[in-house]
Amino acid sequence: MKKNYITLPVVIGGLSFACFYATAFAATQASFNPDITLTLDGRYGSYSNDSDYELPGFMLGGEASRGGQGFNLGHNELSFSSNIDDMFFGKLTTVVAEHEGETEVELEEAYIETLSIGDGFTIKAGRFYSDIGYMNNQHPHAWDFTDASLVYRGLFGGQLIDDGLQFSWLVPTQTYFKLGIEATRGGRFPAGGAANDGNGVYAMFAKFGGDVGVSHAWQLGFSHWRADIENRASATHEHGVGVIEVPTYSGESSLNGIDFVWKWAPNGNSREQNLKIQAEYFVRDEEGIVELDGSSPLESTTYLGEQSGWYLQSVYQFIPRWRIGYRYDRLDSDNQGSDSAVLLEAGLDNEGHTPQRSTLMLDYSHSEYSRIRLQVSKDDSYEDSDTLMFMQYIVTLGAHGAHRF
Amino acid sequence: MKNVIQLFSVLFFLLMTSPVLASIYVFACEPEWASLVDELGGERVSSYAATTAYQDPHHIEARPSLIAKIRRADLVVCSGAELESGWLPLLLRQAGNNKIKPGKSGYFEAASVVERLDIPVNLDRSSGDVHASGNPHVHLDPRRIQIIAEFLFKRLSDIDPQGSAYYKQRFKNFSQRWQQAIKQWQLQALPLKGQRIVVHHRDWVYLFDWLGIEIAAALEPKPGLPATPGHLSMLTKTLTTEPAKMIVYTPYQNPRAAKRLSQIINTPVVELPYTIGGTDQVNNLFDLFTVSIEKLNGALK
Incomplete structure (x- = not known):
């Protein structure tokens, strides 16, 4: 009995010391290690139509596809970020994906950003998502739908990511007003060839935004992007036996866009209910030459293209955790060239078809860190109408994600 | 030319001699800190509260309007302890404002200067939205x-x-009035001591710790997760054997779960102001505690 009286305080003391030590240790660790976020994304896809995916009038590149059928993994991503010192912030994001049986690690973002220039100036350098448009700089796991809108798929091959430099300035006005300019390499779709000694792309953007009362917020953006392109490769075409032709484009490309977002939440408390309406429109003009690499003799055509597209989508969180959304997207193109047969081979003839799609989605978020989604689309990307269905999970582990606007 | 010089000298004179009002612009994450800044800073500061009593401070988006506001701030005053971790770091990075970076004098976290309760021993997301630095x-x-x-x-x-000198004088004045008010509140709150109260979220830990109130249960099964029917029926059982005096929630929380439980176990439900603007009567920190204690006492009877 006496023994118990002696040991109990010792045990408690030991325990509390251990706890104190554990928390102190955890706090030190947390403050010096980078924030690590792991995003897991898996899905089940079903299509009513098995033919190869096309967007007539658009050369497909980057990640422009419907994604796999049946069970497959989506965009699994590992991201590290931290303040480097009082001058810089750094971030690296890798995507682990499987292509034809081999596991590949893709470098999606690797940049540093200034923290302390002040006066609203920020400089970013490295590989980053371009800040043009509204959705372009959002990671796929933050999208409201499983797949990118057709205009992003057709014009950017998913998203614009490039290596380079960005300057931005937040103008000291009452209303949010931000200006930015980017100079990048242009080695990746929809540019290509890293023209001008690896300085092939320029982009500019201006963003405005504000609140209307306490329940409404909005943002309006304008974007411009231009590139010198050398041999932008597109999806391959198998021609007869063993002959593979790759359509490539060389020339100039110029894109303009406008984007708009409106958000509503009663009293500005988005936790219970909220509504988001967003729309983007892009138009791209290109002038140059299209060749079919691998053809013999080499087939080529002059190319004068105007391609445009837009989407309008709305997502409504009607009760906590549950959201429903609808998206309509559409593309148009008017492409001319000296050899219409080569344009057709390259996928640049719209074949009299207007790609469009209607999508409905329903998702459930158990917490801020997990989401399960069901999505159904009626897809008229090309002549054969397709019904797509996706079931998807997206979860994030690790550091608390940012609540972007 | 002479006229131009005269005009400039008049302008210069006016600029130099005009009284400097509101020299410091303060961005407060929550209305309670805007109010405290007003108490201490008087006419030398102008404050902006980024959220209202009707908004859950955990769930704010880095809206364009907030970025524009924090861009021009001389001082940022927030709760800290990860309450704003979903939006404040993003605002700070977007703002390009050198004065308000963490570690600079323009960045102030209230929770970092006081002892915090509810510091978790184990950090695991399966225990809900817990804050490593304790309750914020x-x-x-x-x-x-x-x-x-x-x-x-x-x-x-x-x-x-x-x-x-001005701030010191205002602090002394505030401090005096505040100490007096605390004494009075403690007297008024005597009947609340030892009472058991059901909360929606553990927002109330510090108030209850001060007044000696016991948290009987929380409507959220885990911090940050909405109440579920299963959890409510479990609460019904435990609260029938060990009853509580009332159920409290904040203006930014949905009262549905609290009201449903209140009907089942026949216990009053009270919406407390939580912060400035939580009810029409709460215009400053003094009102906040006066009204909260009045409401708690009211529900005891």
């Missing part, structure tokens, strides 16, 4: 407000040294 809702303990006020007035003096 520190403004609901007037004793902690007193400590925060002392640090905050010194910070104002660092940023605006010319006003340091």
Whole structure:
């Protein structure tokens, strides 16, 4: 009995010391290690139509596809970020994906950003998502739908990511007003060839935004992007036996866009209910030459293209955790060239078809860190109408994600 | 030419001699800190509250309007302890404002200068939205407000040294009135001591710690997760054997779960102001505690 009286305080003391030590240790660790976020994304896809995916009038590149059928993994991503010192912030994001049986690690973002220039100036350098448009700089796991809108798929091959430099300035006005300019390499779709000694792309953007009362917020953006392109490769075409032709484009490309977002939440408390309406429109003009690499003799055509597209989508969180959304997207193109047969081979003839799609989605978020989604689309990307269905999970582990606007 | 020079000298003279009002622009994450800044800074500061009593401070988006506001701030005053971790770091990075970076004198976290409760031993997301640095809702303990006020007035003096005598005088004045008010509140709140109260979220830890109130249960099964029917039926059982006096929630929380439970177990439900603007009568920190204690006492009867 006496023994118990002696040991109990010792045990408690030991325990509390251990706890104190554990928390102190955890706090030190947390403050010096980078924030690590792991995003897991898996899905089940079903299509009513098995033919190869096309967007007539658009050369497909980057990640422009419907994604796999049946069970497959989506965009699994590992991201590290931290303040480097009082001058810089750094971030690296890798995507682990499987292509034809081999596991590949893709470098999606690797940049540093200034923290302390002040006066609203920020400089970013490295590989980053371009800040043009509204959705372009959002990671796929933050999208409201499983797949990118057709205009992003057709014009950017998913998203614009490039290596380079960005300057931005937040103008000291009452209303949010931000200006930015980017100079990048242009080695990746929809540019290509890293023209001008690896300085092939320029982009500019201006963003405005504000609140209307306490329940409404909005943002309006304008974007411009231009590139010198050398041999932008597109999806391959198998021609007869063993002959593979790759359509490539060389020339100039110029894109303009406008984007708009409106958000509503009663009293500005988005936790219970909220509504988001967003729309983007892009138009791209290109002038140059299209060749079919691998053809013999080499087939080529002059190319004068105007391609445009837009989407309008709305997502409504009607009760906590549950959201429903609808998206309509559409593309148009008017492409001319000296050899219409080569344009057709390259996928640049719209074949009299207007790609469009209607999508409905329903998702459930158990917490801020997990989401399960069901999505159904009626897809008229090309002549054969397709019904797509996706079931998807997206979860994030690790550091608390940012609540972007 | 002579006229132009005259005009400029008049303008210069006007600029130099005009009284400098509101020299410090303060961005407060929550209305309680805007109110404390007003108490201490008087006419030398102008404050902006980024959220209202009707908004859950955990779930704010880095809206364009907030970025524009924080861009021009001389001082940022927030709760800290990860309450704003979903949006404040993003605002700070987007703002390009050198004065308000963490570690600079223009960045002030209230929770970092007081002792915090609810510091978790194990950090695991399966226990809900827990904060590694402890419970961040520190403004609901007037004793902690007193400590925060002392640090905050010194910070104002660092940023605006010319006003340091002014801030000191205002702090003394506030402090005196505050100490008196605390005594009075403690007397008024005597009947609440030892009572058991059901909360929606553990917002109330500091208020209850101060007044000796026991948290009987929380409507959220885990911090940050909405109440479920299963959890409510479990609460019904435990609260029938060990009853509580009332159920409290904040203006930014949905009252549905609290009201449903209140009907089942026949216990009053009270919406407490939580912060400035939570009810029409709450216009400053003094009102906040006066009204909260009145409402709690009212529900006891």
